[in-house]
Amino acid sequence: MRVPNAADLRSANRPDRERSPEIDEDVTGKELDRATQHQIKTLESKSSEWVARHLVMAGRLIDDEPELAFQHALAASRRGGRLAAVREAVGLTAYAAGHYGEALREFRTFRRISGSNVHLPVMADCERGLGRPDRALDVARSEEAQDLDAPGKVELAIVAAGARTDLGQLDAAVAELEIPQLDINRAFSYSPRLFRAYAEALAAVGRDEESQKWSRQAVVAENALGQGMDEEPEIIDLGWDEEEEAREEAERRRMLDRASKASGAVTGPETTAASPEAAGTGNPRATEAKAVQDGSIDDQDADYFVSDDAESDQDSVEHDELEPGSAAVDEAGNEDAVDDQDAVEHHVNADSFADEERRD
Template sequence: MKAELRGLPKDLAEVVAGHLVTAGMLIDDDPELAYRHAEAARRRAARLPVVREAAAETAYAAGHWDIALSEFRALRRMTGTDDFLPVMADCERALGRPQAAIKIAKEARHKQLEPALAIEMLIVEAGARADLGQQPEARRLLHQAILDLDDRRAAQLGLPAARLYYAYADVLEQTDRPADARQWFDRAARLDAEGDTDADERRDLLDGMSITFDDSDEDGSDEDGSDGSDSVEGESGEDESDEGESDEADEDEADEGESDESGSGQTRG
C-alpha cells in the first residue's frame, strides 16, 4: 500500500491511506460503511490497484455484487492476475447469472490458480450448477475434487479443504442423502479449527439435536443440572423427554439414534 501511495502527493496519500485503513477495520463489522470509505479512496486515486481492490472487496462484503464485479474486472486488467476469477464468478452467480459463472469457471481451468483459489472456483461452479437444477453434476464436480485431495493434503490446506467438504455435504443433503451429508459436515468441522463455517451446527442438526440454555432461572442450577436449565431439544424445538419417562429411558433411546418426539431430523441408515 505504501509503495503504491508514494506516487500521490503527500497530503492526498494521507487521506487515501486513512480511508483504506478505516475500510479494512470496518469490513467485518460494518461492510456498508467500509465500502463508503473505500469508495471515497477510489474517487481520489482510482488508478491505484490497492484502492480498486479495497473498493472491490468492500462492495462484495456489502452485497453490491454488480459494483464488486466491475471493480474486480478492472483490477484484473490492471494487475494481469487471474486470482480474482473465483470471486468474479461468485458475483455473477449472486446476480442470478449462473451460466456466466460457469463460463468463468471454464476459463479458470486453463489458468494456474493456487490450490485454495482452485477449490473456491470449483465450489462456485458447483453452486452455479445447483442453481440450474443440475445437482448430480454439482455433486460429481465436488466428489472428484475430494478424490483428488488426500487426507494429508487436506490437513495442510485447512479451511479451503473444509469449505470443499462443506459444499459437498450441502449438496448431499439437498439430494436426500442425510447420512452421507452428516459424515462430510463432520469432516469439515474437524478441519475448520476457527469455526469459519457452521459445519458443526449442520452436523448436529442432522443428528436431530440442538443445545439451548434457559437464563430465566436467576438462582442457578444444581450441580447435576437437574433443574432443566440446559435442555437437549429436537429440531422441532420441543423437549425430547416424554411425560412419565425417566432420564435413563431417554438415554437408552438416544443410544438407539432416535429422539422421543420426532425422527424427522435423525440420520437414517
Template sequence: MPEERRSKGPARGAGRPAARGASSAGRGRSAEGGRGGQPSRGGQGGRGASGSRSSQGGGPSRQRDWKRPAEKQGPRSDEQSRYDGPPIPEEITGKELDRGIAAHLKGLPEKLAARVARHLAAAGMLIDEDPEAAYQHALAARSRASRLAVVREAAGEAAYAAGHYAEALAELRAAKRMNGATDYLPIMADCHRALGQPEQAIKLAKSPSVVNFAPEAKAEMTIVEAGARRDMGQLDAALRTLELAPLTSKSRASWVVRLRYAYADTLEAAGRESDALAWFHRTHAIDSDEITDAAARADALERRQA
C-alpha cells in the same frame, strides 16, 4: 443467496486493505489548489469565479482564498458525499496498510496518498464487522485515486462483502484490466451467481488461469462453480465438480473445511443423506475453528434418520 456462498467477504484476505478513514477535512486539495488534475469539490469555494476581483479601473486581477461559511453551504451531492467518506478516527494513520499496497500509492501527491491510505486502512479494518462502512471508505479512496488498480480492487472486495454484487463486479473488472491479475476470478464468479448469472460464473471457472491457482483460490472457485451448477438444477454435475477437488486432503486448512462442507451440503440436496452425514462428520473433524455448522447439520440428519 445460496447458503454455500461465502459469507465473510473476499477470499484474498492477505491483500485486503487495512484501517479506516474519511473525515470531511482535507479533500485531497493542497494549499495552492492544483493537485495533479484532481477535481475541485463543491463547498470548498473556488478561486477565481467569485473569488477573483479586479482592482479599480481594470487593474490586474487578484485572487483570494475564501470558503463559504458552513451555514451557507448547500447540501452535499451524492458524489460529494462519496468523496468525503465516513469520518476517519484519528488513530488511523494509513501506516496500517500492507507495504505492498502502500507502495502503489507512492506515485500520488503526499497529502492525497495519506488520505487514500487512511480510507483503505479503514476499509480493511471494517470489512468483516461493518462491510457497508468499509465500502463507503473504499468509495472515498476510489473517488481520489480511481486510476490505481489496488484502489479499484479494494472497492470491489468491499462492495462484495457488503452485498453490492454488480458494483463489485464492475470494480474488479476494472482492476483486472489495469493489472491483468486473475486473483479476483472466484469473487467475480460468485458475483455472477448472486446476480442470477450462473452460466457466466461457470465460464469464469473454466478460465485457463484457474489451473495455476493456489490451493485456496482453486477451492474457492470449485465451490462457486458447484454452486452455479446447483443454481441451474445440475446436482450431479455439482457433485462431480466437487469430487474432482482434494476432499480427502490431510490438511486442516479452512479451504479443505469449506470444500468438505460444500460436498456434504450438495449430497444432502441430492437426497443422499447417509453420504451427507458421513461428510458432515468428516468436515466437523477438521473444523477446529468452527467456521461451519457441520456438527449441527450432522445432528439434524441423525435425528431425521433415527
C-alpha cells in the same frame, strides 16, 4: 465546479454522492501492508495520507459494517482510483455489501491494472449474485482459472457447484466439488469449507449417510487446524488410507511370524523332551528366550495400536492368532498354559536331582 464523467459508472463519481465518511482518530494509514504503501507513495503527498487512512477504515469495517466499509473504499478511489490496491478494496467491499455489479466492474479493472486473476472466484460469485449462473460457469471453465492456486481452485469449485444448484443440476453440483483437493485424509486451510459444501451437495441428492460423514470430517479438520488460525495452508493427516493400513498389517504379521519362529527354535516341544534341563524355569537361557518372545509381541502391539483412524470412532483391536508352539493367552492376559507346563517340568527336574543324590 468539476462536471462528472458520464461514462464513469463508479459510485465514487456520481454527482449525488455523499460526503466521505469520518475516519477514526487512531488511524494513521501506516497500518497498511508494505506492498499497498508502496503503491500509495506514487500519489501526491496531499492525497496519499487520505487514501491510506480510508483504506485502513475499509479493512477495519468490512466484516461488521460492509456498507460503511464500501463508502470508505469509494472515498479512497476518488484520489487513488488508478491504484490496483484501491480498486481491489472497492471491489471487495462492494461484494461484501451486496453490490455485485459494481464489485464485478472493480475486479475487472483490478485485473487489468495488476494482471492478477486472484479474484476470479469472487467474480464468478458476482455473476451468480446478478442472476447469471451460466456466466459464473464460464468463468470457472476459463483458461485463467487453470492457473489459480489450490485455495483459489477450491473457492471456484464451490461457486461452480452453487451455480449448478441455481440451474437445478444437483448431480452436476456434486461433480463440481470432486476435485483433487477433496481429500478426506488431509486437512488444509480450505478443507472445512470444501467438506461442508460437498456435504450439502450430497444431502441435496439424497446421499444422507455420505453427507453426514463429510460434515463430521469438516469438524475434524477444523479441530486439527485450530480455530482462528490465519497461517499458510498446512497439510495434516486425518486418517490412514487403505494401502497404508494394508502395509501396516503385513508388517505386523511378519514380526509376529518372526517372533513365533524364534520361540519354536528355542522352546519347542522336541527341544523340551530331549533336554529337560533346558525346559526348567530356573534355566537362564530359556527364561531369556521367553522374555524376548513376549517383548517382541508386546512391542509390536504397542506400535500397531498407537494411532487411531480419525475416520472412525471405534478402536479397531483384533486378537492376534498365535502360531503353533507359542503360549496361549486368555482375555485377562494370563499365561496359564505356560505356567502349568513350567510347573510340571520343574517337578520332573527336582525328581531327577533327588534320584541322583540317592545314587551318590
